[in-house]
Amino acid sequence: MRKIIQNFIRYTEAVSKAVGRFSQYIVFPMMGILLFESISRTLFNRPHIWVVETSQFLMAAYYLLGGAYSMILDGHVRMDLLYGRLSKKRQGVADTITGPFMIFYLIFLLIGGISSIDYAIRYGQKNYTPWAPPLAPIKIIMAIGILLMLLQAVVFFIKDIDKARGKESS
C-alpha cells in the first residue's frame, strides 16, 4: 500500500512539473499573436478574426495547466496570521483538516468541467463569434488542468497527514 502511494505521489508530481514547465512558455505565443495582430492591423490594415479567441484559449490553458505546478512552487499565498506561528507539525494538522475542503472544491470544478465537455461534444458546441471555433478542445484542456490540480491536492493531503504525524515524507 505504502509503495502504491509513494508511486502515486512521485508520478503525479512529475506530471504536474512537466506540464507546468511546458505551460510557462505559453506567454510567448500569447505575446507573439497579439504583436502580430497589432502590426498586421495597424500597418497592413488586415485584422484577423481568430486572434481574440486564440489568445483567450491560451490564457485559460496557461493558468489551468500551470495550476498544479504553481502549488508545488508554493505560489499560492495563505493568510499566515495564525498559521505562520504554528510549528511544522501543527501546520500539518491544520492542513489535514482543511485539505479535504480544497479537494471538495476541485472535485466540483472537475464535475462541472466534465459535464461541460459532454455537452460540447454531444451538440458540437461552437463559440458565438464570427470565427466560431469548436469549444470541446479547450474544454478538455481546461479539465485536464483541473484534474492535475485535484491530483496534486491529494498529494499534498497525503503529505500533510505525514507531517501531522511528525514524519517528513520525501
Add this chain to the structure above:
Amino acid sequence: MSHELIALLIFSSMLLMLLTGQRIYAAIGGVATLFALWLWGKGGAEMPYHASFILLNWYPLITLPLFIYMGYMFAESGIADDLYRMFHVWMGPVNGGLAIGTTGLMVAVAAMNGLSVAGMAIGASIAMPEMLKRKYDKVMITGVIQAGSSLGIMIPPSVVLVLYGMIARQPVGHLWMAGVFPGLLLAILFALYILIRCKIQPELGPALSLEERRQISWAERFRLLRAGIIPLLIIFSMTGLFLMGITSLVECSAAGATVTTVAAWMKKRLNRRVMEDTLRNTLSVTCMFMWVILAAMSFGAVFDGLGAVHAIENLFIKQWELSPWGVLIMMQVTYILMGMFLDDTAMLIIVAPLYVPLVIKLGFNPVWYGVLYTITCQIAYMTPPFGYNLFLMKAMAPPEITLADIYRSIIPFVLVMMVGLAVVILFPPIALWLPNLYFGK
C-alpha cells in the same frame, strides 16, 4: 433563514476558513461551492466551473500574465539601476533626498508596470541597500518602498483598474487616464511627508556628504539624465500607443512585454537564468491571482444569487438612512476594514460588483469611483494583518528589516494615503480632468 443572515454566515465562514491558513483560492472556492450546493442543490453544482468560462471570456485578463512577465523582466533588466543612480545623484544633497528620489523612481517604475511587485523588488534590491549604507532610518525607507511601489496599481498601466473596468463595465482608457494625477498627487504627498519629517529629524535621512558629492562630476550628472530615455520609450510603446488608439489594451501589454525583453537583451542582461526565473515566477504569480479570482467569482455569484446588491442598498439607504456621501464614505471604510482582514484580490472581485451599481445609482461618476477604489486597494494591500505587499516586503527586504519594522513603517504612509483619498473625494476633477480633456466629454 433570511438572506441577510445567510450572507453574514457565508462571509464569516470565509473569514474562518482563511484564518486556518489554507490556500486562499481553496478557502474561498470551498466556501462558495458548499453554499451553492446548500442553497440551490444540484443547480449549484456547476457554479464553480461556470466561473472559469466567464474568466475565459474576460479578454482584458490576458494583460495580467503579460504585465507580471514585464515586471519581472524589468526588475532583471538593469534599466532601474541607472534610473536609481540618476535620482540618487540629483536628489542626494537634500536631507531625506534619497528617499524622495526613491519615490520618484517608484513613479517611473509604476509607469512601466501594472502591479506593485516590480517596484517592490527594485526598491528592496537597489534603493534600500544604498539608503541603509548611508544611515537612513530603516523604518522610514521600508515605508517609502511599500508606499511608493503601491503606486504601480494607480499610475497607468494598472491591472487593478483593468479588473475594475471589467467589473464596472467602464472603458480602461478613461480609467488609466483618471489614475495619472491621483497617482502623482500621492507621490507628491509622500515626498512632502519625507521632506517635512527629515526637516524636523535630519538624522532619519542624512544628506550626501560633500566629498561624496564632489566625486560626481557635472558631466556625469548630465550623462545620467539619459537613463530616463529607455523608460520613456517603454512608456510610449505601451501606454502611449494604447492611449493614441493605435493598439488595443491587450496588445499594449504584449508590446510592453516585448519591448522590455528587447531592452534587457540590449543591456546584455538577458540570459538563460533570467529567462527561466522570469517565466517560472510569472506562471506562479499569475496562477495564484487567477485561481483566487476564479474562486472569488463563484463566491460573488453566490452573493449575487442572494440579492446582496439590494440588501446592501437597503441597509445603507433605508435602514441607516445615509446620504449619498455617507454611503460613499461607508463603502470606503468597510472596504479598508475588509481589506485588512480578508484577501485583497478576492475582495476586489467580490466587493466591486456589490458597490458599483449603487455608486452609479447614486449619481456618482464610476470612473472617478474606480480611482477611489484603487487608492483603497493600495491601502488594503499594505495594511496588516493581511496584505500581499507585507509578505512581499518581508521576502525581498534585507534580513535586518524585521516584520515589526515593516508593520510600523506603513503607519504614516497609510495616513498620508487617506489624506490623498480625501482630497480626490473632495476634488473629483483631479481624477476626471485628464480623461475628459483627452476623450472630450
